Amino acid sequence: MTYVHETIVALQRSSPAQTEFYQAVEEILESLRAVLETEERYRRHAIIERIVEPERQIMFRVPWMDDHGNIHVNKGYRVEFNSALGPYKGGLRFHPNLNAGIIKFLGFEQVFKNALTGLPIGGGKGGANFDPKGRSDAEIMRFCQSFMNEMYRHVGPNTDVPAGDVGVGAREIGYLFGQYKRLTGRYEGVLTGKSLLWGGSLVRKEATGYGCVYFAQEMLANQGLELAGRDCLVSGGGNVAIYLIEKLYQCGARPLTCSDSTGTIHDPDGIKLETLKTLKEVEKVSLKNYVQRHVRAHFIPLDDYPEDGHAVWRIPGELAFPCATQNELTRADAEALVNNGCIAVSEGANMPSTPDAVDLLLDAKLLYGPGKAANAGGVATSQFEMAQNASMQRWTFEQVDTQLKAIMADIYARARDTAIKYEAPGNIVLGANIAGFTRVADAMIEQGLV
Ligand code: GLU
Numbered sequence: 001m002t003y004v005h006e007t008i009v010a011l012q013r014s015s016p017a018q019t020e021f022y023q024a025v026e027e028i029l030e031s032l033r034a035v036l037e038t039e040e041r042y043r044r045h046a047i048i049e050r051i052v053e054p055e056r057q058i059m060f061r062v063p064w065m066d067d068h069g070n071i072h073v074n075k076g077y078r079v080e081f082n083s084a085l086g087p088y089k090g091g092l093r094f095h096p097n098l099n100a101g102i103i104k105f106l107g108f109e110q111v112f113k114n115a116l117t118g119l120p121i122g123g124g125k126g127g128a129n130f131d132p133k134g135r136s137d138a139e140i141m142r143f144c145q146s147f148m149n150e151m152y153r154h155v156g157p158n159t160d161v162p163a164g165d166v167g168v169g170a171r172e173i174g175y176l177f178g179q180y181k182r183l184t185g186r187y188e189g190v191l192t193g194k195s196l197l198w199g200g201s202l203v204r205k206e207a208t209g210y211g212c213v214y215f216a217q218e219m220l221a222n223q224g225l226e227l228a229g230r231d232c233l234v235s236g237g238g239n240v241a242i243y244l245i246e247k248l249y250q251c252g253a254r255p256l257t258c259s260d261s262t263g264t265i266h267d268p269d270g271i272k273l274e275t276l277k278t279l280k281e282v283e284k285v286s287l288k289n290y291v292q293r294h295v296r297a298h299f300i301p302l303d304d305y306p307e308d309g310h311a312v313w314r315i316p317g318e319l320a321f322p323c324a325t326q327n328e329l330t331r332a333d334a335e336a337l338v339n340n341g342c343i344a345v346s347e348g349a350n351m352p353s354t355p356d357a358v359d360l361l362l363d364a365k366l367l368y369g370p371g372k373a374a375n376a377g378g379v380a381t382s383q384f385e386m387a388q389n390a391s392m393q394r395w396t397f398e399q400v401d402t403q404l405k406a407i408m409a410d411i412y413a414r415a416r417d418t419a420i421k422y423e424a425p426g427n428i429v430l431g432a433n434i435a436g437f438t439r440v441a442d443a444m445i446e447q448g449l450v
Pocket of ligand 1: 089090166350375
């Protein structure tokens with residue numbers, strides 16, 4: 001069958017230079033072979049051709065002025081990928097290397113992730129090639145206001161509901177919301193990840209990290225194994241990594257590492273959560289400051305990373321949680337994990353493992369939870385926030401956490417059972433891709449050619 005190749009070639013021609021997007025599409029399409037062979041309706045309705053093309057892509061200029069009166073111009077994006085299952089839903093990323101290909105890969109993944117949650121949400125993603133590092137609060141505010149000056153026309157509680165992602169947290173969501181309200185005069189659930197003071201949901205901040213640990217627990221429990229007592233490797237030092245580490249401690253496991261764009265911390269006594277929170281949430285400084293406070297910890301700067309991968313995956317550990325960014329875990333890293341006795345990988349980031357790393361992990365029979373399943377707790381809790389906003393209710397921490405746990409168990413069970421049905425037991429990538437795809441594709445067929 002050549003449809004995977006044909007689709008990628010067509011995309012390369014129509015949407016050039018979008019490497020990460022081709023990678024995400026190829027991974028999904030490879031998993032769908034068996035379904036497309038047996039379920040003729042997907043081909044008859046041209047679902048593949050339609051599903052790889054976003055319903056709408058908005059690109060816009062974001063001009064803003066820094067504190068010294070200099071003018072800057074960034075590129076803003078909102079890709080509304082698929083609304084078969086509900087309003088477009090997905091985060092905004094502010095990162096200097098962002099481009100259309102990265103936004104499209106994130107949007108494409110989001111469609112399947114959101115479908116997998118079983119909740120009524122479509123998929124979208126957005127952001128800007130803006131570097132928030134070193135920017136003052138006033139600069140961040142002006143940037144967010146300028147970004148919303150364009151985006152407000154396209155979003156709304158029943159059309160498109162953005163949230164945070166890398167570089168966009170509660171502060172940015174606050175400034176974006178304020179500007180939306182000023183422009184439209186409406187106080188409504190147009191964004192998720194809002195402050196708890198005004199419309200946010202309990203557990204949303206923690207949800208991606210907590211959910212990723214719940215997912216790992218499900219994978220382990222299915223083999224009769226436990227999380228407690230195990231050494232864990234975590235990459236990243238943002239919102240996902242911080243609350244994942246918090247949950248690992250609550251489960252009796254031992255997180256030994258974390259990382260940021262300057263390097264990796266290895267603390268053999270276990271990462272000190274309070275120090276990590278202070279450095280990243282309050283002081284917003286590099287992790288290299290960690291070692292001044294904990295002398296037994298090591299800081300491995302970027303320059304000392306292995307040429308073919310990331311320092312964090314070369315440290316021995318039984319469980320690995322990539323929570324930084326795309327393609328941060330290479331085949332050589334995967335090899336090191338396997339050789340060091342790692343038994344499971346649960347992805348907090350979006351597409352953190354390269355395709356050849358995934359192949360190796362699956363061949364080595366590790367428990368492997370791909371991002372679109374393992375990190376879906378964030379967007380699921382965003383949907384809980386939408387539900388609370390729409391009904392003007394507020395759920396308790398326990399209510400949200402219980403539902404989050406149930407959703408993660410459900411996603412795992414659906415991916416596991418779908419993999420068994422398609423004769424690939426244990427292959428959660430295949431199970432997750434097929435389960436997400438069939439839900440979206442069947443909804444598209446029922447809604448006609450739109
Ligand atoms: N950015 C997160 C993700 O990758 C959350 C999206 C949301 O809450 O809408 O799923």
